[in-house]
Amino acid sequence: MKIKIVLGLVAAAAVAGFVWEHGAVRQLQEDNAALQGQLAEQKAAPAPSAADSAAPEEIKRLREEHGELLQLRGEYSQWKTKAAVSSLEIEKLQNQLGGARQEVLRQAEVQAQETARRNTDAAATLARTAAVSQANECINNLVKINGAKEQWALENKLVNGAIPQDRDLFGPALYIAARPVCPAAGNYTLNAVGAAPTCSIAGHTLP
Numbered sequence: 001m002k003i004k005i006v007l008g009l010v011a012a013a014a015v016a017g018f019v020w021e022h023g024a025v026r027q028l029q030e031d032n033a034a035l036q037g038q039l040a041e042q043k044a045a046p047a048p049s050a051a052d053s054a055a056p057e058e059i060k061r062l063r064e065e066h067g068e069l070l071q072l073r074g075e076y077s078q079w080k081t082k083a084a085v086s087s088l089e090i091e092k093l094q095n096q097l098g099g100a101r102q103e104v105l106r107q108a109e110v111q112a113q114e115t116a117r118r119n120t121d122a123a124a125t126l127a128r129t130a131a132v133s134q135a136n137e138c139i140n141n142l143v144k145i146n147g148a149k150e151q152w153a154l155e156n157k158l159v160n161g162a163i164p165q166d167r168d169l170f171g172p173a174l175y176i177a178a179r180p181v182c183p184a185a186g187n188y189t190l191n192a193v194g195a196a197p198t199c200s201i202a203g204h205t206l207p
């Protein structure tokens, strides 16, 4: 009886041991499978790249670039403002230049008119002077003609009313060597003794 129990216990222990061992093996197998799976995953996962290892430096670089970008944007904004101001200044200067040019043209026009007026005045003065000079010369001719007439009447004992001809007064051997010519191309009329000789030009008159 005791032996049976012992045998039974041994048998039971053996069975139990087998069962435990069996369970342990299965557990080990499962653990092993899990580890294998993890290993496979790690192998499948990409190796840590240089970029990953350099990530802080990359971020630093990007931050610096961002800073530079902001600075450039600021400079561009300032440049744009300056460009706009310059554009306005250029427009202002162009307007001033246009105004100055118009002023120069206006003054040139005024000067041209003034010069023309002075020239006209000078020409008129010259013409008046020439007219006076011609009138004086013509009147001088009329004085000579009148003197010749009086001398002709005296020498020929003629009275007033006698009308001389050219051949009576003008000739190398007569009172006046050649018939006088009005400098303004007027025509002389000898008229009768006692009356003044006349010129057809107004103002060419004996006083």
Ligand SMILES: [Zn+2]
Residues within 6 Å of the ligand: 138, 139, 182, 183, 184, 185, 186, 187, 199, 200, 201, 204
């Ligand atoms: Zn005259």
